[in-house]
Amino acid sequence: MTPEELHQRRDKERAKRSTEEDHLLCCTAAGCLSCGSEDVLHSLRDAVKTTEANVRVSGTGCLGLCSKGPLVKRESDGAFFGGLSPESAAALVPGRADLVDRQTLAEHRIEPTTPFFALQQRIVLENAGRTDPERIEDYILADGYEALSKAVTEMTPEEVLSEVKKSGLRGRGGAGYPTALKWELVAKQAATTKYIVCNADEGDPGAFMDRSVLEGDPHRVLEGMALAGYAAGASQGYIYVRGEYALAVQRLEKAIRQAERERILGNRVLDSAFAFQVDIRVGAGAFVCGEETALLASIEGRRGEPRTRPPYPPERGLFGKPTLINNVETFANIPPIIRKGGDWFSSIGTERSKGTKVFAVAGKIVHTGLVEVPMGTSLRTIVQDICGGVPGGGKLKAVLTGGPSGGAIPESLLDLPVDYESLSKAGSMMGSGGLIVMDDETSMVDVARYFMEFCMDESCGKCIPCRAGTVQMHDILARISRREAEPSDLEMLAKLATLLKETSLCGLGQTAPNPVVSALRYFREEFDEKLVKHPLAENTSRTASERRE
Amino acid sequence: MTPSTDSGSRKAAPASPKSKAIRDNREKMLERSMSRHAYAGNALIEVLHTAQELFGFLSPALLRRVASKLHLPPSRVLAVATFYNFFSLKPKGEHTAVVCLGTACYVGGAVDLVQKLEHRCAKVGATSPDGKVTVQVARCIGSCGLAPAVILDGQILPRVTPDQLDAVIDRILASPEAAPADSASQ
Amino acid sequence: MSVKTLKIDGEMVTGRAGETLFNVAWDAGISLPRLCHVGGLSDVGACRLCVVEVEGQSKLAAACVTPVEEGMVVHTNTERLREHRRLLIELLFAEGNHVCSVCVSNGHCELQDLAVQLGVDHVRLRYQHPKRGVDATHARFGLDHNRCIFCTRCVRVCDEVEGAHTLDVSGRGASLKIICDLGEPWGQSETCTSCGKCVQVCPTGALYLDGASVGEMEKNRRFLQYIVTAREKREWIRKG
Numbered sequence: 001m002t003p004e005e006l007h008q009r010r011d012k013e014r015a016k017r018s019t020e021e022d023h024l025l026c027c028t029a030a031g032c033l034s035c036g037s038e039d040v041l042h043s044l045r046d047a048v049k050t051t052e053a054n055v056r057v058s059g060t061g062c063l064g065l066c067s068k069g070p071l072v073k074r075e076s077d078g079a080f081f082g083g084l085s086p087e088s089a090a091a092l093v094p095g096r097a098d099l100v101d102r103q104t105l106a107e108h109r110i111e112p113t114t115p116f117f118a119l120q121q122r123i124v125l126e127n128a129g130r131t132d133p134e135r136i137e138d139y140i141l142a143d144g145y146e147a148l149s150k151a152v153t154e155m156t157p158e159e160v161l162s163e164v165k166k167s168g169l170r171g172r173g174g175a176g177y178p179t180a181l182k183w184e185l186v187a188k189q190a191a192t193t194k195y196i197v198c199n200a201d202e203g204d205p206g207a208f209m210d211r212s213v214l215e216g217d218p219h220r221v222l223e224g225m226a227l228a229g230y231a232a233g234a235s236q237g238y239i240y241v242r243g244e245y246a247l248a249v250q251r252l253e254k255a256i257r258q259a260e261r262e263r264i265l266g267n268r269v270l271d272s273a274f275a276f277q278v279d280i281r282v283g284a285g286a287f288v289c290g291e292e293t294a295l296l297a298s299i300e301g302r303r304g305e306p307r308t309r310p311p312y313p314p315e316r317g318l319f320g321k322p323t324l325i326n327n328v329e330t331f332a333n334i335p336p337i338i339r340k341g342g343d344w345f346s347s348i349g350t351e352r353s354k355g356t357k358v359f360a361v362a363g364k365i366v367h368t369g370l371v372e373v374p375m376g377t378s379l380r381t382i383v384q385d386i387c388g389g390v391p392g393g394g395k396l397k398a399v400l401t402g403g404p405s406g407g408a409i410p411e412s413l414l415d416l417p418v419d420y421e422s423l424s425k426a427g428s429m430m431g432s433g434g435l436i437v438m439d440d441e442t443s444m445v446d447v448a449r450y451f452m453e454f455c456m457d458e459s460c461g462k463c464i465p466c467r468a469g470t471v472q473m474h475d476i477l478a479r480i481s482r483r484e485a486e487p488s489d490l491e492m493l494a495k496l497a498t499l500l501k502e503t504s505l506c507g508l509g510q511t512a513p514n515p516v517v518s519a520l521r522y523f524r525e526e527f528d529e530k531l532v533k534h535p536l537a538e539n540t541s542r543t544a545s546e547r548r549e
Numbered sequence: 550m551t552p553s554t555d556s557g558s559r560k561a562a563p564a565s566p567k568s569k570a571i572r573d574n575r576e577k578m579l580e581r582s583m584s585r586h587a588y589a590g591n592a593l594i595e596v597l598h599t600a601q602e603l604f605g606f607l608s609p610a611l612l613r614r615v616a617s618k619l620h621l622p623p624s625r626v627l628a629v630a631t632f633y634n635f636f637s638l639k640p641k642g643e644h645t646a647v648v649c650l651g652t653a654c655y656v657g658g659a660v661d662l663v664q665k666l667e668h669r670c671a672k673v674g675a676t677s678p679d680g681k682v683t684v685q686v687a688r689c690i691g692s693c694g695l696a697p698a699v700i701l702d703g704q705i706l707p708r709v710t711p712d713q714l715d716a717v718i719d720r721i722l723a724s725p726e727a728a729p730a731d732s733a734s735q
Numbered sequence: 736m737s738v739k740t741l742k743i744d745g746e747m748v749t750g751r752a753g754e755t756l757f758n759v760a761w762d763a764g765i766s767l768p769r770l771c772h773v774g775g776l777s778d779v780g781a782c783r784l785c786v787v788e789v790e791g792q793s794k795l796a797a798a799c800v801t802p803v804e805e806g807m808v809v810h811t812n813t814e815r816l817r818e819h820r821r822l823l824i825e826l827l828f829a830e831g832n833h834v835c836s837v838c839v840s841n842g843h844c845e846l847q848d849l850a851v852q853l854g855v856d857h858v859r860l861r862y863q864h865p866k867r868g869v870d871a872t873h874a875r876f877g878l879d880h881n882r883c884i885f886c887t888r889c890v891r892v893c894d895e896v897e898g899a900h901t902l903d904v905s906g907r908g909a910s911l912k913i914i915c916d917l918g919e920p921w922g923q924s925e926t927c928t929s930c931g932k933c934v935q936v937c938p939t940g941a942l943y944l945d946g947a948s949v950g951e952m953e954k955n956r957r958f959l960q961y962i963v964t965a966r967e968k969r970e971w972i973r974k975g
Contacts, residue, residue, distance in 0.1 A: 205689035206653050208692070286633050303629055307780075461908045464782055492859060503783045622903070627917050
């Protein structure tokens, strides 16, 4: 496909759409699918057949409000409908309002002006509710592959790189390394064979942003990878997808086939001299493979054990060749940056954290789901205003960010703006973007124990501090939970935390103590209260337990 | 991933002429998967995925065949197969119940569900003595909006309570055999 | 080849580009504690005992996998490092079943020697008492999993020097295990050449010569140096 053909295709699709009366988009992401959105979709399609109306019915990516699934969006007025049964959904088709009474439909209706939708700003998720992830025409209609076409016809690789640099984009996988710096490192390597790897091994329990992007907009990730390949001089890409994400794999496979058929990917990308192809590698259930060197080992068919760096993957990565690794959300940000320019992107967000961030909000919260907000939005806005706070009048106690590598942010710090620096200053980290809300019934000791158990189970076992240290830390936390531990155990817990942080080989071990350290920092009294005290020590620790009363 | 055959192949093939034919076909499919990767050692994980999809679990004989075809030391194949949670070296029960232990599910009470399954069926990672149910846990299946979630034979059961789970187990244990239609519909 | 000058514990030392801190320190007479590193095999940086402080770096560096750089200022024996190393040794003792008094390697054990050297006189952690077995099926060697510390020296020597790759590690985390082939008893292994190199590189009494009694298992791994030197100089190729 030449760039001209791409534009023709888009105009043709646009003309076709202008004749349609309405467009009903039913969420077909994993969350809604498991509440029966497939039946809703079928019911909509059947209902359309019974009317004269020229209405388009599509599946679409995650609409965000997972707790109200199955969700349908009506394009004509932008309204959402949640908790639909196949029967009630059919009434959304123009001319079939006779199927249920007006009252019933109104109960399902969610206005686009509700804070959940109105307070979000969508870049990465812009196509959720606009396109059908299984149709490349839909993506093209939404200006898809426009950035790639612009890059290969009008821009040099250096110009693509400088646009990314201008945007100030930082890696969305956790640590926030500037994306352009990484790209530059790979671009300046002399090797003829280089690789682009997309890390889709989203393993943080409680995080499902990358899954939604892969399921809802797979072409966007492919386009981002191709742009990276163009800028860095690589012609082969790999997407390493978590084994649990079968639907994402399926949609990606379909998207790759479509893009290859249209000659958007392949030997001549959009009729240019640039070649790029993408292969999928399916993970097999190991959290540690989210660590980049472990991920590469896994693609090479070996045990997913991290190795020491340097050399860093941009110098020696996959099969010993220079390799650029970014995560799904990072790649998903690239096409709009190239399309609209780096300056546009850097106007969003804060001084040092640009753009938006997608969060998966779950736990004790009214609206569970996906939220995309500009960097710098406060946690309170996300949790209270957008997601409706704790249900049933419970009291919010803390928000966990960053999963097993992050930490708890207490209620008192909720006005913290979310960006890389402020979160790590508060003892947590951005991580990939999972936010778990805890109410006052949740025991922080138990949460710390839970995450330590996770790290213990997921430790690859290569280095001593992580393999044996997580076992010991878990042992102590379990004894504290059971009220069998003494104050000296708490001291040892802190010692082990420092050991793991300072001597572990990879990020998993180095960050494994974070949830414990942050729980001790903000909720120390919950630990003290559970310790077995010697009779003489009774007086000194009374204050802690009194405070809790 | 390669397209799987009918999931009746999850069960160990009984010695009937028909299942013999299926078995041969499966070996051919495994061979095809290896040749598509040019018998490269770095395709080990892909090949193990295919092998497990076809045969349900990775038997020593299967691992040995993969090792020799891919020219890998047997110990390396076992080392890789035991590293990843997905690969199972033991046959699974007729039904598989996976409890999600992601943070949202954990906070939502998934531990009670695990206890219920352990009490009624088998310990985590094991199969009940009658071979009916294999109990597993997962580290977040990414359906946090539906917490706590259980996956029964590939179907997500959203917002499960221990009582609901009880009823589900009753239903499974009551069925004399996994109905053929049941497994074909997956 | 360019030469790098650096400072280790106040001494000016030099090393070639690409050489590791561990080797340069070794040549300067500083022996860092280690359990996974052994000269002649690849380095994995797994035991973390050789971690050192490098000025200007917030993270500690494992000396065996850190290349020397010009102007580095390295401290190898600070109180912080000694405390970390002690705790690492304690973790190993608590993780396996290390009963020196009945061990074939008593008195010749690298783990025991390090514990003495670092002053680990008691273990402050809970012993895990794992149930691990002993594989005594091989005619000449034994493998006591209870004493294994997963340094993977045996796995590496079997693969890199002997070329048999009989041994590998199965499982992960706390359930790691050294395996032969597909988990068969060692005596039935089809790939083992019975060369015995794994026994000689094992730092503890996990691998031993059959028939060795308490304290008798002295190991000698000088053979590695011969083989590696011979390989480098291509001495095994018949000349003429």
